[in-house]
Amino acid sequence: MKVHNNGAWALMVPAALVMTFVAVLPLLAVLNYSFHDIFSLDKVFWVGTDWYDMIVTTPRFWASLGRSALFSTLALGIQLPLGIAIALMLRKIGPRGAVFMLMCLAIPLVVPSNMIAGLWLALIRAEGLGGQVLSALHLTLDYKFNPLHTWALILVVDTWHWLGLVVVLAYAGLSSIQPAYYQAAAVDSASRWAVFRWIELPQISGALWIVLLLRLVDSFMIYTEVMTINAGGPNDATTFLSLELGEEIKAYSYGTAAAQAMVDFVFVLTLVWIFVKLRQTADPEMVKPQ
Amino acid sequence: MTRYGLLRLFACFVLGGFVLLPLGQAIVLSFTATLEADGVPIGTIGFHNYLNILHRPELRESIGNSVTYVLLNVAFCLIAGLPAAYGLARYSFIGDRQFLLFLLAFRVTPPVVLSLPIFILFARAGLVNSPVGIALVHCVFNLPIAIWILESFIAAIPRSFDEMAFLDGHSRTGFFVRFLIPAIAPGIAVAAFFCFIFSWVEVVFARILTVTSGKPITQAITALFTFRTDWGLVMAMTVFSVIPGVFMIFLARHQIARGFVIRT
Numbered sequence: 373m374k375v376h377n378n379g380a381w382a383l384m385v386p387a388a389l390v391m392t393f394v395a396v397l398p399l400l401a402v403l404n405y406s407f408h409d410i411f412s413l414d415k416v417f418w419v420g421t422d423w424y425d426m427i428v429t430t431p432r433f434w435a436s437l438g439r440s441a442l443f444s445t446l447a448l449g450i451q452l453p454l455g456i457a458i459a460l461m462l463r464k465i466g467p468r469g470a471v472f473m474l475m476c477l478a479i480p481l482v483v484p485s486n487m488i489a490g491l492w493l494a495l496i497r498a499e500g501l502g503g504q505v506l507s508a509l510h511l512t513l514d515y516k517f518n519p520l521h522t523w524a525l526i527l528v529v530d531t532w533h534w535l536g537l538v539v540v541l542a543y544a545g546l547s548s549i550q551p552a553y554y555q556a557a558a559v560d561s562a563s564r565w566a567v568f569r570w571i572e573l574p575q576i577s578g579a580l581w582i583v584l585l586l587r588l589v590d591s592f593m594i595y596t597e598v599m600t601i602n603a604g605g606p607n608d609a610t611t612f613l614s615l616e617l618g619e620e621i622k623a624y625s626y627g628t629a630a631a632q633a634m635v636d637f638v639f640v641l642t643l644v645w646i647f648v649k650l651r652q653t654a655d656p657e658m659v660k661p662q
Numbered sequence: 663m664t665r666y667g668l669l670r671l672f673a674c675f676v677l678g679g680f681v682l683l684p685l686g687q688a689i690v691l692s693f694t695a696t697l698e699a700d701g702v703p704i705g706t707i708g709f710h711n712y713l714n715i716l717h718r719p720e721l722r723e724s725i726g727n728s729v730t731y732v733l734l735n736v737a738f739c740l741i742a743g744l745p746a747a748y749g750l751a752r753y754s755f756i757g758d759r760q761f762l763l764f765l766l767a768f769r770v771t772p773p774v775v776l777s778l779p780i781f782i783l784f785a786r787a788g789l790v791n792s793p794v795g796i797a798l799v800h801c802v803f804n805l806p807i808a809i810w811i812l813e814s815f816i817a818a819i820p821r822s823f824d825e826m827a828f829l830d831g832h833s834r835t836g837f838f839v840r841f842l843i844p845a846i847a848p849g850i851a852v853a854a855f856f857c858f859i860f861s862w863v864e865v866v867f868a869r870i871l872t873v874t875s876g877k878p879i880t881q882a883i884t885a886l887f888t889f890r891t892d893w894g895l896v897m898a899m900t901v902f903s904v905i906p907g908v909f910m911i912f913l914a915r916h917q918i919a920r921g922f923v924i925r926t
Contacts, residue, residue, distance in 0.1 A: 374751075374752060374753055374754040375752065375753050375754070376753065376754045376755065377753045377754075377755060378755045378756055379753075379755075380749040380750075380752070380753035380755045380758075381749075381755060381757075382749075383745040383746055383748060383749030384745075384746050384749055384750075384761060385745075386741065386742040386745060386746070387742045387743060387745070387746035387805055387809060388746075388761075389742075390738065390742050390798070390801050390805060391764075391765070391768060391801070391802070391805060393783075393798070394780070394798055394799050394801055394802050395768045395771070395776065395802045397779075397783060398776045398779035398780045398783060399771075399775075399776065399779075401779035401782070401783065402775065402776070402778070402779050405778075405779070458673075458677065461670055461673060461674075464666075464670060465670055465671075465674065469674070471915055471916070473674060473677070473678070474915070475911055475912065475915050476677075476678055476681050476682060477677075477681055478911045479681065479682075479685065479904070479907070479908055479911065480681065481859065481863075481907075482859050482862065482863060482904060482906075482907020482908060482910070482911065483863065483900070483903070483904050483907070484862065484863045484865060484879065484880040484883070484900075484903050484904075485863050485864070485865050485880075486865045486880050486883065486884055487880070487883060487900045487903065490883070490896065490900065491684040491685065491687070491688055491900065492684055494684070494687060494688060494691060494893060494896075494897065495683065495684045495687045500687060501683070501686075501687045501690075502683070502687070532680065532681065532684070535681075536681075585770065586770065589770040589772070590770075593772035593774070595772070595774055595866070596865055596866070614772060614774050617774055617775070618774060621774075621777065621778055626778060629778060630778065630779075633774070633775040633776075633778070636772065636775055637771060637775050640767075640770060640771060640772065640775075641767055644763075644766060644767055644770055648763065648766075
């Protein structure tokens, strides 16, 4: 049982100070810039909501938003079921094999993110191992000019990068299930699906919800990999929200970039809020103070 | 072996192949000469790419820079995170859940959203090109993680543990250093592990905050891409950049999967 004591805020001071300096102040600055036209840091003009009006009335913005949403849906649709399935399988192969596989799966998580795409490009270039296999099979991967191929490559690379996170946390959730649950299910001769739906899924949801949230937001704002692979091309087919924003910053249009950043931030915040609300309705225990 | 057993073995092989293929290719390339230089013909196998890293001062320095800011970041996150985690684990107070939600919101804010003002702010504060600047800015996503992990470990220790120490006349600081930190050592290790990894692989902030010097390993690799890219050297550098992470995974292999529940 926790003691109610508002003096505990004093303990939050160091963390709150750091967060204020590196997160709150910059965010307020972005908000401020977004209402201004900025030629240079001392030539700044108030433009009100002009940038926002411009953004929401451009078809380009909505197209990028649609592409980002589609990418997130595909990435989560592939990585979550696949990750859970792998975790279920690893539970069956014995702890030593499982730990070894988990270690392998975790390695992509520690590769610097600008090298993720680089590793894959090295693999699939003509002299690379993957490139040779593809040409032996008479397949061509034209990721520079064929939008379908670019999308496929980005999805494969993103899955390679993040699958480990889903598997590791799903596996942890599965390991914490008491054997008594499985015994009870066996007594009731429950089907495999029923065991998954009513025992395993509820038990791993706690560990999975944070993966889901992180993956949702990260895939929604994916930048580095896409930039390295084809810089948003061909023909803007992979220009996601973050690439749009990156373009604005590179072009030094600070005002529009800031407005765009605020719009993106609001999207991300809305996703988080929906998520927390869904989680609280799904698991009312979480709402009660402990 | 049963039919299912064979199937699982096959699935593990496919999965292992998928995960290790790009890395395997990178390791092979890192030992292969891919550009004719210093009289080493293309295709020669050997350590010359790794020796080249040592011969190029900008590559050597970048490794030092990365290690410096990552370690600083871990220190910042633990020092600022520990009191906050203790407060959240032991007390309820007005705005505690809002504070957690606030942390979550910034944990998931894409770096590219904050990159522009952070650059301007840090330039004014003289924190550009310095490892301290990068270490600070990485707190945006690492401090919340550190607080969550430490909180869950402190919450697992009964309150009576604290009260005993206070009854024995220890001050709060004394209690933190002599009792709490040893008791949650595994939690500190897990928090440090995640902060280390996330800071090590981050590129957006690390790039915008290093204009002329203090470049991290990730930037040094990007700079190697030219019209005649020496893939062997790039891959040697990449393999080098993955080693600390792989080493930490190995150390933490039995712990990673535990104690990572996030409360809001």
